[in-house]
Amino acid sequence: MEHFDVVIVGAGFAGLYALHRLRSLGFSARVYEAASGVGGTWFWNRYPGARCDVESLEYSYSFSDELEQEWQWTERYASQPEILRYLNYVADRFNLRTHIQLNTRVTAAGFDETANCWTIQTDGGSAVSAAFFILATGCLSKPKALEYKGLESFQGKWYYTGQWPHERVDFTGRRVAVIGTGSSGIQSIPVIAEQAAHLFVFQRTPNFSIPAQNRPLSGDVRQDWATNRGSYRQAARVSPFGMLVEQGTGSALAVAPEVRENEYEKRWQRGGLSMYGAFADLFVDPQANQTAAEFVRTKIRAAIRDPEVAERLLPKSYPIGTKRICSDTGYYETFNRDNVTLVDTCATPIEEITPTGLRTTAGEYHVDSIVCATGFDAITGALCHIDIQGRGGARLREKWSAGPRTYLGVATTGFPNLFMITGPGSPSVFSNMVVSIEQHVDWIGGCLAWMRDRHAAGIEPTEDAENAWVAHVNEVSGYTLFPQANSWYVGANVPGKVRVFMPYVGGVGAYREKCDAVARNGYEGFALSMARSSAA
Numbered sequence: 001m002e003h004f005d006v007v008i009v010g011a012g013f014a015g016l017y018a019l020h021r022l023r024s025l026g027f028s029a030r031v032y033e034a035a036s037g038v039g040g041t042w043f044w045n046r047y048p049g050a051r052c053d054v055e056s057l058e059y060s061y062s063f064s065d066e067l068e069q070e071w072q073w074t075e076r077y078a079s080q081p082e083i084l085r086y087l088n089y090v091a092d093r094f095n096l097r098t099h100i101q102l103n104t105r106v107t108a109a110g111f112d113e114t115a116n117c118w119t120i121q122t123d124g125g126s127a128v129s130a131a132f133f134i135l136a137t138g139c140l141s142k143p144k145a146l147e148y149k150g151l152e153s154f155q156g157k158w159y160y161t162g163q164w165p166h167e168r169v170d171f172t173g174r175r176v177a178v179i180g181t182g183s184s185g186i187q188s189i190p191v192i193a194e195q196a197a198h199l200f201v202f203q204r205t206p207n208f209s210i211p212a213q214n215r216p217l218s219g220d221v222r223q224d225w226a227t228n229r230g231s232y233r234q235a236a237r238v239s240p241f242g243m244l245v246e247q248g249t250g251s252a253l254a255v256a257p258e259v260r261e262n263e264y265e266k267r268w269q270r271g272g273l274s275m276y277g278a279f280a281d282l283f284v285d286p287q288a289n290q291t292a293a294e295f296v297r298t299k300i301r302a303a304i305r306d307p308e309v310a311e312r313l314l315p316k317s318y319p320i321g322t323k324r325i326c327s328d329t330g331y332y333e334t335f336n337r338d339n340v341t342l343v344d345t346c347a348t349p350i351e352e353i354t355p356t357g358l359r360t361t362a363g364e365y366h367v368d369s370i371v372c373a374t375g376f377d378a379i380t381g382a383l384c385h386i387d388i389q390g391r392g393g394a395r396l397r398e399k400w401s402a403g404p405r406t407y408l409g410v411a412t413t414g415f416p417n418l419f420m421i422t423g424p425g426s427p428s429v430f431s432n433m434v435v436s437i438e439q440h441v442d443w444i445g446g447c448l449a450w451m452r453d454r455h456a457a458g459i460e461p462t463e464d465a466e467n468a469w470v471a472h473v474n475e476v477s478g479y480t481l482f483p484q485a486n487s488w489y490v491g492a493n494v495p496g497k498v499r500v501f502m503p504y505v506g507g508v509g510a511y512r513e514k515c516d517a518v519a520r521n522g523y524e525g526f527a528l529s530m531a532r533s534s535a536a
């Protein structure tokens, strides 16, 4: 059986950088990727309007000065094709392709305690072994299947935003249904509305969305970035969300209403995710949160001509920010178009997909195409999809049946030499993910090099360290409003999934400090096993 120092699953931002970093450190590595190309999220999510909501200059790798100088982003928020081009450029620039096996899904992996290594199986029926097994499988890579019966019988075309076809989809002259108004729905709805003869938007829970204020990147902005890149990148690394959002330190309730409104207005005009940083207590104090929520609701009312439609678009059932705030271009205004109908599936739930459309409790909507913007089995979905067996044959998906348990979101007890990039219990989706990905990869690379220097063969978290970290993750999220929404952060979007708040919300900077301290203290909280020869 072929053997590698490291096998990595996934060739998105995480897998590509992990491959580059570990090979630079002298480890042999193989990447398996289920898709037919690299790019991860940006390979799969080709739906109309897809783009990032963290500014392109920040939502990109910082590990290579040369790369930073060579690549020029064209827009403040890059579109999916541009980000995919960038990741392909990275794969070529750093000679990664020969170490990546595409069209190959990892189906199972088992740890051999005697040999201290993993055997990894793929859907092609082949197996390889590796000393280390790294899961770069993505937090948002396993689309959630639509729960309604009948999709297979639908005679028109249907699509998942997270598995969009490669060929151009033209909705011209078609009656289209979009199910879902999360970030994917909110980005695609305005674009589809411009093409379709009629668009029906099936909304279950209204979302808070803020205009992206996207624009081409000006020469001045690029020049400023080129000059100050180093300090900007460093500021992002130690910031709460891994991005350069100006972070307010005071309470929303401690200032006069007009000061508060001005602050919200400033951030609305700046666009995107900047609202997250408006005041320090927005996500811990329900009353403070209400002020921001009401500000956005007022904006929604002002954008929509029909007051009844506006009322249905107002998010009221959860605090703002406890579902990811969406970033849009013309979303609310789309509902002023004559060819767009909002269908409130809370009032009239969808019952089934029929051969000709969707049936709700209020009747049938006949459509030619259905777009499922219905989200993902997030954070744990792709990890648990692989049949991973650790020490004593214990299965990861069974260990996590009451919710994921990790130490630092990077490793889990009972599964030696297994690392997760942006795993549950790390800032992951609560951050600019490229910053979090680089931090994890650098930390894992440092750990592997440290082990090699000491002839250590195995590493895994102690139970005490894991228990303490899980308790800390829960304690921190318990201070906040984040667990309150029925969001994918808690698994509430997937029927039957256990409800546990999965990301770490203690902040990217604080988390980095903790990880660095663990490494400095000889990988405190981890148990090491030595290679037989050096133990002797």
Ligand code: FAD
Binding pocket: 009, 010, 011, 012, 013, 014, 015, 032, 033, 034, 035, 039, 040, 041, 042, 043, 045, 050, 051, 052, 053, 054, 059, 104, 105, 106, 107, 136, 137, 138, 139, 140, 141, 184, 382, 386, 421, 422, 431, 432, 433, 434, 437
């Ligand atoms: P992914 O990009 O998801 O890559 C994981 C790869 O692993 C996939 O290609 C998948 O096919 C592969 N894989 C999984 N399981 C297996 C298996 N068993 N065998 C083989 N291959 C496997 N984050 C931000 O911070 N800012 C943004 O603006 C932003 N925009 C987003 C927009 C969209 C539409 C979506 C869906 C997500 C967005 N995210 C954003 C989150 C985004 O997922 C991350 O930023 C980042 O791209 C994740 O990179 P990754 O490599 O960790 O995972």
Ligand code: N01
Binding pocket: 051, 052, 053, 054, 140, 146, 147, 148, 161, 179, 180, 181, 182, 183, 184, 185, 187, 202, 203, 204, 205, 324, 326, 327, 345, 350, 373, 374, 375, 376, 429, 488, 493
């Ligand atoms: O998925 P979602 P997404 N019947 O889960 C609805 C990132 N991202 O793909 O809220 C009817 O957020 C569901 O309704 P409800 C970003 O992190 C970023 O949009 O469960 N409706 C909801 O409205 C984001 O948070 C960008 O009641 C159903 C929608 O479908 C994450 O990915 C762009 C339903 C799903 O929303 C996921 O976003 C895209 C059902 N059976 C993605 N099932 C950027 O802007 C689900 N829904 C950068």
